[in-house]
Amino acid sequence: MLTFLLRRLFTMVLTALCLTFVVFYLTNLPPNLEKVAKSEAGARITDTEVESWLAKHGYAQPVLVRYGEWLGVVPGWTGTSDSGKATGRCVDAYPDAQTPPRFCGVLQGYWGFSTVFKENVGGIIITRLGLTGILMFWVMVLMVPAALIIGVLAGMREGSKLDRTLSTVSIASTATPEYVSGVILIVVFASSLVGLKWFKGTATSAMDGITFENFFLPVLTIALYGIGYIARMTRASMTEVMTAQYIRTARLKGVSFTNVVMKHALRNALIAPFTVIMLQFPWLLNGVVITETLFNYKGFGWTLVSAAGNNDIQLLLGCSVVAVVVVLVTQLISDVGYVFLNPRIRIS
Amino acid sequence: MQEYGWGAICAAFFTQFWPVWLALIITYAVSIRYKRKLGLYGKLFDSTIGMIGFGIVMFWVFTAIFADMIITHGTLEQVSQMKNKSPGTVMPDGASWYILGGDHLGRDVFSRMVMGSRVVIEIAPMATVFAFMVGITLGLPAGYYSGKLDTILSFLANLILAFPVILLFYLLVTPEMVETGLPQYMAVVLFLFPLIFLSVLLNSRYYVRPNLRNIMIAAVLVIGGWAYLALVSEPDTRVAVLPEAFDFIALPGNILIVFVSVVFVNAPTVYRIIRGLVLDIKTRDYVAAAQTRGEGPWYIMLWEILPNARGPLIVDFCLRIGYTTILLGTLGFFGLGLSPESPDWGSTINAGRKLMSIAPHPAIVPALALMSLVLGLNLLADGLREESLRD
Numbered sequence: 001m002l003t004f005l006l007r008r009l010f011t012m013v014l015t016a017l018c019l020t021f022v023v024f025y026l027t028n029l030p031p032n033l034e035k036v037a038k039s040e041a042g043a044r045i046t047d048t049e050v051e052s053w054l055a056k057h058g059y060a061q062p063v064l065v066r067y068g069e070w071l072g073v074v075p076g077w078t079g080t081s082d083s084g085k086a087t088g089r090c091v092d093a094y095p096d097a098q099t100p101p102r103f104c105g106v107l108q109g110y111w112g113f114s115t116v117f118k119e120n121v122g123g124i125i126i127t128r129l130g131l132t133g134i135l136m137f138w139v140m141v142l143m144v145p146a147a148l149i150i151g152v153l154a155g156m157r158e159g160s161k162l163d164r165t166l167s168t169v170s171i172a173s174t175a176t177p178e179y180v181s182g183v184i185l186i187v188v189f190a191s192s193l194v195g196l197k198w199f200k201g202t203a204t205s206a207m208d209g210i211t212f213e214n215f216f217l218p219v220l221t222i223a224l225y226g227i228g229y230i231a232r233m234t235r236a237s238m239t240e241v242m243t244a245q246y247i248r249t250a251r252l253k254g255v256s257f258t259n260v261v262m263k264h265a266l267r268n269a270l271i272a273p274f275t276v277i278m279l280q281f282p283w284l285l286n287g288v289v290i291t292e293t294l295f296n297y298k299g300f301g302w303t304l305v306s307a308a309g310n311n312d313i314q315l316l317l318g319c320s321v322v323a324v325v326v327v328l329v330t331q332l333i334s335d336v337g338y339v340f341l342n343p344r345i346r347i348s
Numbered sequence: 349m350q351e352y353g354w355g356a357i358c359a360a361f362f363t364q365f366w367p368v369w370l371a372l373i374i375t376y377a378v379s380i381r382y383k384r385k386l387g388l389y390g391k392l393f394d395s396t397i398g399m400i401g402f403g404i405v406m407f408w409v410f411t412a413i414f415a416d417m418i419i420t421h422g423t424l425e426q427v428s429q430m431k432n433k434s435p436g437t438v439m440p441d442g443a444s445w446y447i448l449g450g451d452h453l454g455r456d457v458f459s460r461m462v463m464g465s466r467v468v469i470e471i472a473p474m475a476t477v478f479a480f481m482v483g484i485t486l487g488l489p490a491g492y493y494s495g496k497l498d499t500i501l502s503f504l505a506n507l508i509l510a511f512p513v514i515l516l517f518y519l520l521v522t523p524e525m526v527e528t529g530l531p532q533y534m535a536v537v538l539f540l541f542p543l544i545f546l547s548v549l550l551n552s553r554y555y556v557r558p559n560l561r562n563i564m565i566a567a568v569l570v571i572g573g574w575a576y577l578a579l580v581s582e583p584d585t586r587v588a589v590l591p592e593a594f595d596f597i598a599l600p601g602n603i604l605i606v607f608v609s610v611v612f613v614n615a616p617t618v619y620r621i622i623r624g625l626v627l628d629i630k631t632r633d634y635v636a637a638a639q640t641r642g643e644g645p646w647y648i649m650l651w652e653i654l655p656n657a658r659g660p661l662i663v664d665f666c667l668r669i670g671y672t673t674i675l676l677g678t679l680g681f682f683g684l685g686l687s688p689e690s691p692d693w694g695s696t697i698n699a700g701r702k703l704m705s706i707a708p709h710p711a712i713v714p715a716l717a718l719m720s721l722v723l724g725l726n727l728l729a730d731g732l733r734e735e736s737l738r739d
Contacts, residue, residue, distance in 0.1 A: 031524035175723035308518035
């Protein structure tokens with residue numbers, strides 16, 4: 001078990017390094033850097049001026065060195081400005097320090113400086129993640145029980161009318177991406193066309209105080225897409241369990257159907273959905289980005305979109321690190337959890 | 349001339365699609381008549397769900413084919429008096445109607461929705477085919493040989509899969525990225541796979557008849573190679589290998605990048621599915637029999653294992669086209685890749701969502717269209733799964 005965990009952790013770190021390097025490389029391509037130089041030093045500067053600006057701000061080094069600096073394993077660049085003051089990556093990072101540290105990167109806790117929000121990236125990401133965390137929490141509260149109930153109800157009597165109806169509903173919900181269901185929900189519940197106006201079409205006000213009125217639609221939008229998928233997995237696993245020998249034995253012993261489902265089948269049927277729910281996180285991330293953009297809720301997804309749209313390299317890098325880590329950690333948890341939950345799998 | 353009511357809107361909507369209904373009726377009549385002779389396709393008509401799904405999918409396919417006959421106005425015609433007008437409004441000249449209203453620039457929502465189906469039907473199945481070619485060409489040896497090759501390829505596949513899709517799109521589908529030529533280099537690599545696949549496929553089967561093989565492979569390489577070069581090379585960009593006169597496929601840079609990134613996102617998943625199937629099938633007796641006969645590894649992979657994995661692959665192919673449609677919509681929704689004037693559904697939803705409280709119809713029409721197509725594909729996949737499990 002320990003070697004399994006260590007091997008998984010090693011692969012995870014390697015993956016994270018590769019991915020962050022890819023993102024770093026793609027966000028630091030020459031055209032992007034040129035854009036940064038032009039937005040910081042004026043749009044009309046010449047090509048030579050661009051180059052000297054880039055050299056002065058530490059962008060002229062090879063990509064690998066700069067990746068190392070950003071990561072915090074290579075000493076940050078240093079130089080002197082025109083007025084003779086010492087400049088450098090770590091000077092920008094800790095402007096108050098007498099002697100700035102040699103290393104300042106993600107590992108030391110410095111994530112860079114956002115050119116759009118004029119704030120440290122670390123701070124922005126923590127606030128935004130908090131907002132998204134609230135959204136995700138309510139999504140989970142709505143999605144997991146709903147999906148499990150639908151799946152179990154559909155799977156306990158395979159081929160019945162209830163099963164057919166619920167299966168079709170779950171297919172329909174997987175066929176509706178967030179940007180479609182969001183639009184439909186807004187039109188039905190928040191527009192003047194239908195006239196229900198039960199909820200609000202934006203969640204901007206939810207950032208200050210969450211109410212049922214301003215938060216239900218975004219939560220429902222994200223949850224709907226996931227419900228169908230998890231429900232189908234639960235149904236598949238439930239139908240498999242219901243055909244098992246011990247269920248038949250229990251039925252023949254005279255245990256009532258409700259008891260068979262609740263006490264015998266349910267526990268074994270919920271192992272597979274656990275993995276699926278954990279693996280849903282990366283998909284939820286997509287949903288979060290779309291929904292936050294659609295409902296104008298300024299959380300993590302919204303920040304990612306605005307960072308990418310405004311060529312805010314440091315912020316985009318920070319967001320990608322968080323996204324990648326979330327995906328990898330959930331993969332790890334789902335693997336480890338599966339082994340714990342399923343006694344039939346033993347890893348030597 | 350007066351405005352349409354809801355009943356008249358439905359009637360106009362229905363009659364406008366007459367070529368599609370005609371084509372659908374013919375397809376169904378022929379298919380049901382000969383369903384016993386048509387294999388898996390014929391069996392589809394035994395399952396209600398499969399039939400409904402197939403009907404929806406074919407509806408959109410025919411809509412894309414006959415789009416020019418169905419539309420009532422040009423997709424870029426702007427009539428300023430028709431801005432945000434509700435469905436069924438009469439044109440200012442009194443001669444025709446905007447069946448589903450006008451959008452924020454006064455264009456016909458109905459015609460744009462119909463033309464939008466073309467973008468999806470052109471890109472989504474093709475991109476899925478390419479993703480399958482890449483996934484199959486890499487997944488077969490990975491599953492068959494296992495070992496180091498498998499470890500490396502699986503690591504790479506997991507690397508791409510761990511990327512949140514939207515982040516990948518935002519990194520790949522930007523004007524700066526088109527400038528660097530990276531998508532074209534990716535196209536150079538990805539589009540090579542169908543050629544490799546077809547050549548290996550034919551070679552492994554016909555290597556005992558060298559003359560026939562040489563002719564077939566030469567044909568594949570000449571025709572396919574030309575198509576490949578024409579697809580990849582584009583004048584005045586980084587990859588301009590073919591002179592303009594021979595370049596018969598002019599793919600604008602932004603369409604190419606959309607295509608490439610969709611293939612890139614889908615290929616690792618296909619790879620994983622194929623690899624899993626091969627790991628399962630390679631322990632079967634008929635594989636051992638072929639090995640004992642002395643067949644080459646590629647013959648076994650392509651002509652023994654692959655045909656026996658077709659059931660799950662066909663089902664996944666349908667689902668994946670649906671998923672690709674969703675991805676295309678996502679790209680349009682974020683205004684990435686396709687031009688903002690393009691009538692594709694994602695872009696139209698994006699343009700319409702900003703005025704949703706005043707005029708919801710420009711956003712809801714393409715949204716429902718996209719949803720119905722994906723739903724149709726999912727139902728079709730479900731029907732196919734049910735029918736293929738039955739044998």
